[in-house]
Amino acid sequence: MTDEVGLAGLSMRKLGSSLGVEAMSLYHYVANKDDLLDAVLEQLYLEIELPLDVPENDWETAFRLGLRSFHDVLISHPAALELMSSRPAPSVEAYQVLTWALKRLAISGLELPQASEALHLAISFVLGFTSTEQGVLAAVRSGQGLDPETMSPEQGAESVRLMSERSSDEVFEAGLNGVIAGLRSVYNLP
Secondary structure, three states: OOOHHHHOOOHHHHHHHHOOHHHHHHHHOOHHHHHHHHHHHHHHHHOOOOOOOOOOHHHHHHHHHHHHHHHHHHHHHOOHHHHHOOOOOOHHHHHHHHHHHHHHHOOOOHHHHHHHHHHHHHHHHHHHHHHHHHHHHHHHOOOOOOOHOOHHHHOOOOHHHHHHHHHHHHHHHHHHHHHHHHHHHOOOOO
């Protein structure tokens, strides 16, 4: 339901109505709206496909696949970006995604403080990119906002034109390449 109405439009009454039950009956399953949001967040974390079949010493492939899956979940569910950027993981099961990523970095030789920093950087990239993709990039691609035809080169006309022509996947890959290269350089990863 959050995919259709967003977080702001979610209420126990609307959820009950969409399920064909009274809102009060939902309180047998969840204590309140925060409990409901935690359940939605839990489900989102469970949708992230962890590449468990990638060899343990191949942190880069594992991270690329894991971050792409994280991005896919954010794109698939309009409310996911807001939920995942504003609420902590609600359970041990949801936290397993983060634990998996930290373990991958630890196997590559990072101590926990560095692994936490590296993971935070990677997560921040995906959240930030998705926010831009759903906001500014979507507006530019739909013809809203700046029109490169009315801009001078000094105003960045070519940059706006390129943003509107490149696919989100291409731009995400370019950013992901930068994140991986940065992690490799800063933390001396193999």
